Amino acid sequence: MHTKGHGKASGAGTIINAIATYKGAAFGIELWTHAEVELGNDFRGITGEIELNGDTSSDTSLIERCVELVLNRFDLPLRAHVKTRSEIPLGSGLKSSSAAANAVVVATLAAIDEELNALDAIRIGVEAALDTGVSITGAFDDACASLLGGIVITDNKKRELIKRVEKDSEVSIFVPHKKAFSADTDVKRSRLIAPWVNLAYDLALQGRFEEAMTLNGFLYCAALGFDPAPMLKALECGVKGVSLSGTGPSFVAFVDTEKAVRVREVWNEQGIEGTVIKTRINNQSLV
Numbered sequence: 001m002h003t004k005g006h007g008k009a010s011g012a013g014t015i016i017n018a019i020a021t022y023k024g025a026a027f028g029i030e031l032w033t034h035a036e037v038e039l040g041n042d043f044r045g046i047t048g049e050i051e052l053n054g055d056t057s058s059d060t061s062l063i064e065r066c067v068e069l070v071l072n073r074f075d076l077p078l079r080a081h082v083k084t085r086s087e088i089p090l091g092s093g094l095k096s097s098s099a100a101a102n103a104v105v106v107a108t109l110a111a112i113d114e115e116l117n118a119l120d121a122i123r124i125g126v127e128a129a130l131d132t133g134v135s136i137t138g139a140f141d142d143a144c145a146s147l148l149g150g151i152v153i154t155d156n157k158k159r160e161l162i163k164r165v166e167k168d169s170e171v172s173i174f175v176p177h178k179k180a181f182s183a184d185t186d187v188k189r190s191r192l193i194a195p196w197v198n199l200a201y202d203l204a205l206q207g208r209f210e211e212a213m214t215l216n217g218f219l220y221c222a223a224l225g226f227d228p229a230p231m232l233k234a235l236e237c238g239v240k241g242v243s244l245s246g247t248g249p250s251f252v253a254f255v256d257t258e259k260a261v262r263v264r265e266v267w268n269e270q271g272i273e274g275t276v277i278k279t280r281i282n283n284q285s286l287v
Contacts, residue, residue: 003039004039005108005112006036006110007102007109009103009286010029010146011088012027014252017190019190021194021198023157024156025141025213028146030280032099035084035106036082036083036084037067037080037081038082039080043080046081048081069128086100089275093250098125098135098143102143119144122144123159152164153201153204170254173252173276178273193220214231233270251267
């Protein structure tokens with residue numbers, strides 16, 4: 001007998017990168033990852049496949065670990081197949097791993113007809129990310145934004161959600177074709193900027209999200225060796241909030257319709273190979 005469950009989760013953008021201080025802030029975006037989990041006694045162990053823009057990714061360890069942790073929690077046999085497909089670019093700082101983990105956890109819970117509260121479901125995906133080495137901090141902030149939507153502020157070390165608010169805004173994203181995976185980040189250099197990242201975090205706590213993300217962006221560009229030119233170009237267009245997203249290489253900006261057009265133009269003029277994506281903040285909770 002086979003049962004199937006489906007789940008989805010969104011990508012996210014950065015307001016405060018938590019690598020320096022373990023305290024972060026992020027926002028959901030309307031780019032999606034979908035997961036399907038099938039359970040059956042005739043499966044041998046847990047297998048997985050990832051489809052991305054028609055291509056298949058070979059590293060399925062994260063999504064398989066998510067299924068395993070959910071099944072272990074309910075003391076069920078480890079026999080399943082998991083598939084994901086995503087419109088979130090991999091290795092771009094747009095939280096593709098958090099979205100995949102969340103979507104798979106939700107799909108597995110649906111397949112076994114069980115429920116967990118949202119934060120417990122998120123913590124399973126965070127544990128899987130740490131177990132498989134795809135994240136340095138477990139990315140609790142990114143995972144909360146991905147599953148809960150809106151803007152979230154978190155303590156990643158304690159895995160606590162400090163605040164969640166909703167914001168209606170268009171989002172422009174510049175995605176260079178060059179990839180940058182979180183697990184390869186220079187953590188020591190990131191920790192050097194911790195005192196100033198704390199200042200940005202305080203701004204976020206005050207609801208001054210545009211200022212917080214812009215300060216965060218310049219700090220992490222300096223620490224991680226990214227050219228801040230895309231940020232400066234956006235600021236020249238009148239954008240108030242723009243940042244390096246995660247550990248890069250993507251940049252995210254809060255925009256209105258008019259600024260989105262101008263930002264797209266200046267980002268396309270930079271001579272950096274990449275794609276500009278127009279989307280919105282996702283405020284919908286997916287659990």
